[in-house]
Amino acid sequence: MASSTMASAPTPSFLPVPIKLLTFDLDDTIWSTSPTITAANVACQSFVDSELGDSSKPIWEIMKSLFKSSPTDYYKVRDDDETSGLKREPVYLTKLRSDAITKLHASSLTSSPPSSSSSSPSPSPPPPESVEFASKAFKVWTDTRHTSIESHLASDVVETLTRLRQKYPDLLIGGITNGNGSPLSVKSLSGLFDFNISAEDVGYGKPFQDIYLQAHTIAMSLNPNVPSEIGPWWVHVGDDMIKDIVASKGLEIRTIYTTEFKENDGRDEAVGIHVTESLKPNSRTTSKPETESDYLVQKIQSDFVDAHIASFNELPDVFETLGGGGASP
Incomplete structure (x- = not known):
């Protein structure tokens, strides 16, 4: 498991806007799957x-x-x-x-x-x-x-989500997964999620847009203040560069890339590269890449990753920056 380090605050190219929906991949994001x-x-x-x-x-x-x-x-x-x-x-x-x-x-x-x-x-x-x-x-x-x-959760998940719930009572929190686990069936998480949607529910999984569109429909049904057009008021957190990060960014959803459960020396199987400490996506790295692999990491980070966390308990600080200090409608 990656060691906990200080989260890299994003430097967005847009003005921070209040966040109304925060969604999570589950496997190897909220808990360790294997x-x-x-x-x-x-x-x-x-x-x-x-x-x-x-x-x-x-x-x-x-x-x-x-x-x-x-x-x-x-x-x-x-x-x-x-x-x-x-x-x-x-x-x-x-x-x-x-x-x-x-x-x-x-x-x-x-x-x-x-x-x-x-x-x-x-x-x-x-x-x-x-x-x-x-x-x-x-x-x-x-x-x-x-x-x-319960025994394989990411760092301080319950405490972190509870903190967000208390600070942003109007925030919707949901799970979007290609697996068949659900936080609604986990005792310590069930009261912290408003909904969960799986690929089996929809018929198509990530990276297809269908599952994100269905999550949007559910969010609108739960809160009338959720906009009818998907945009940067929605943040998605996940560990898969393609299925979570690139897919979300294609819908103009802001993204937080988490690497807490990355194995094989930080290898991200989605893009076939190693994510080392010096190359982990952060706040728009501008240093000159030394290799083709370095360039690929930096290009992906620049185009698709709004923030990176190496430990789940870093989420509130990043969330605060992305949300402009508030999540109220």
Whole structure:
């Protein structure tokens, strides 16, 4: 985890305006993703094994074979997208995991283990008891996922959001995620978020604009003072340079790039470069780049990043600067 350093205050090219909406990516922004997913997977597999026997196949193995045999059952093809990979987002992991567990249970009823090499959805509806079993198993997964989040939050998340809530009572706070975790299901966070929207809810995930547009619609329904046109009164915080930062900036949403959970020596997989301490986006770095990679970081920072935080508890100071000292309508 990156060490906490003083936040870099932005020097915006526009006048600060009151912020009415603050949204967050969730995975590796609000919490560390890997340990929470691992805990959920272990708990779910243990539940299945305890009910079906340790000889049952791993859930992930059945998920993999189901997706391989019928991928379009688990993602929505977007006709107007020609970018490799993006047309497959989001993968409907909730359905995929539930289908895999249903298949495991149905196979146990017939004593015929599912094949991991040529699995395909059954042409006939699965037994009702298998569907019910899958529902119970998935609840174990999602309950464990959200419980484990409490132990893997970013630095002082609860204290920071509580502070913002108290200082800016009219501010809307929401989550925008390509995953299936929700702060509304996390005990310590549930009262700090007004809404959460996922890629599975919308059918398209970040970086597509659809999910941001839907978040805007929700915000307008919650507060009549939210403008009908998206603009710099909205700030989005995220760890992915493309899906969070570039996508938001394309809608004229202001951006805060967070690197608290960056791994692999600061490598940002979204842009394929290493974000070192000297190159982390800050307040419009103007020093001459020494390498092509340096130039790319500085160019991205200049065009898309309004502020950078290396630790979540730096957010209030940056927020104060971006919001011009107030978030009231």
